[in-house]
Amino acid sequence: MRGREVAFAGLFAALTAVGAQISIPIGPVPITLQVLFVLLSGLVLGARLGLLSQLVYVVMGAIGLPVFANFNGGFTVIYGPTGGYIVAFPIAAYLAGLFTERLGRRGMLIGSILGVGIIYLLGWLRLGLFMGGDFEKAFLLGVTPFLPVDAVKAAVAIVIADRVRKAVEIG
Template sequence: MRARDVAFAGLFAALTAVGAQVSVPIGPVPITLQVLLVLLSGLVLGARLGFLSQLVYVVMGAVGLPVFANFHGGFAVLYGPTGGYIAAFPIAAFIAGYISEKTNGKTGMIGGSLIGVAVVYLLGWLRLGLFLGGDFHRALLIGVLPFVPLDIGKAALAALIATRVKKAVNLE
């Protein structure tokens, strides 16, 4: 792995931590910029480095660094209502990156991003449902449905930004 790769992976882990602090509480799951940055990490860095950047982010938070929303950190956050969403970040970055690498253009980027978001929703919904004592219907109502329109927009925005960043930084 080149030093440039390590630097970019670290940069996206740090950007995700910053994006987590842009937080609008609307219940147990806040609106943040994390999903946008997770998708960007996969689209800009590719599947392998995108995965690595988000794994670094999750590990930083798990060991107690205050990188999660509202400057929280520690393993308890991963065990809490938002833990499934956070745990899905490396997988979502990998999927977004993998699909965009296998298909060219913004359509592949948007498709990869939407599938990545779906993975975040799935794991987040499952963890939130367990946290709510098995009430998966309520978990869907408060942890997935309010976010769908915004996250579709984030997927499209991630594709637009990634295209420009890759050209500007000469990653294509």
């Protein structure tokens, strides 16, 4: 792995941490800009480096660095109600990157949809378990309010990634 690749992966881990701090509390799961940067990491860096950048982010938070929403960190956050969303970030970045690598610009949309879908799936499952198995309530609180917001984030990520990929050769 080249130094430039490591730097880009570190940059997107840091951007995801910054995006976590831009937070609007609306219930057990806040609206943040994390999803935007998770998608961007895969769309811009590709599957391997996107995955790596989000693994770095998750590990930083797991060891206690305050990189999660509201300057939280530690394994208790990953085990808490929003942990499923966080654990899904590396997978989402990988999917966004994989489809972009395979299908180009058209793959950005598919990868973004699948990436957001895996974030919702794992987040919803963890939130449902945290709520004592009330998966319907977990869906209403942890997925439904985010659909329009994350659709906008995905669209913005695609536009930004397309421009960045044209301007900067990564990898």
